[in-house]
Structure formats: C-alpha cells, structure tokens
Amino acid sequence: MLEQLIEFDKSFLIFLNNLGSQSWDGFWMVVTNKRTFIPMYLVLLYFMCKPLSKKDVFLLLISITFMIIFTDQITNLFKFTFERLRPCAQEGVLELIRQGECWGYGFFSGHSSNSMATAIFVGLMLRSLHKNLIYLLIAWSVVVAYSRIYLGLHYPLDILCGLSFGVFAGYGFYKVFEALRLRFL
Incomplete structure (x- = not known):
C-alpha cells in the first residue's frame, strides 16, 4: 500500500511538473522565492497592527514569530x-522533471506549511x-506550494502535508494570540 502511494506520488509529480514550459520557469522561480512577498507581508502586518494597542501589537x-x-x-x-529525498535529488526522477536548485530532504514542505x-x-x-x-490568501498559499512541484523540489504529498500542517499551525497560533490578548487585557 505504501509503495503504491509513493509510486502514485512520483507519477503525479512527473505529470504536474511536465505541464510547465521554459517560458514559465522564471515566473515560478519568483513565486517560490521567500523574499518576493515581503512587501505583501508588510502591508498585511500594517493592517493587522492598525487597530491594535501597543501591547497587542507586541503580542x-x-x-x-x-x-x-x-x-x-x-x-x-x-x-x-x-x-525523504527531494525529487530533484533522486535518480530515476530528476531526469524526468524540470528542476530548481536542489539539496536536502523534502518531507514535508516548509514553503507550503509556512505560507x-x-x-x-x-x-x-x-x-x-x-x-x-x-480565501485569497489560501489561493496564494496554494500557488506558492505548486511552485515547489513545478520546480521539482517537492512531491505532491510533501505539499499536501505541508499545507495541512500549516492550517493547524495558523489556526492554533491565532487562538494562542487571542488567549494572550484576553489574558493580558
């Protein structure tokens, strides 16, 4: 069963990765770069902080963080x-995919979970x-996650697990923030 799942993951990666073309490679490199969205983060941070007191901004x-x-x-x-090696680091896979810079392990995707x-x-x-x-932010996160498949840096299950973990982490830390706000009101 596990072997079939891994084989499906590999086949699905190759299918999704090969949907790309050289003319789109630059776009996906920009999307996957963590620094690309710093201006967006700063704008969102501004709107989150705007209605808060100094104490709440600190919290x-x-x-x-x-x-x-x-x-x-x-x-x-x-x-x-x-x-689990990244697909771009595995013989028998890397020859079949377009790839970005590659090193290390890939399960699960940090880009997906953080975004x-x-x-x-x-x-x-x-x-x-x-x-x-x-909904717009979730769509943005999925696009960032797909960039990792497009560049051959993660298998689809690495992405799915990263996105799932990110949902729980984001929700959990939002609840932590709410609890801290109430406690230190």
Missing part, C-alpha cells in the same frame, strides 16, 4: 526524521475587515 509580533519558528522547526524535524500558516493566521486576524481575504 501579535510574538505570536507570529513563534508561529514561524514552530512551523519551520517542526518541518525540519519531519525532514530529518523521514529523510498556509501565514494565510490562515492573517485571514483570521483580518476577517472582520475583509471577510473574503482568507
């Missing part, structure tokens, strides 16, 4: 526990101002 920044650290470190824990945690956290924080923003 918000602490919550976001710990969410990113938590998500990143759990991702690394999984990578070094399961030691989804951010999407959920920010979407919940700003839902009173923009009730549909969370």
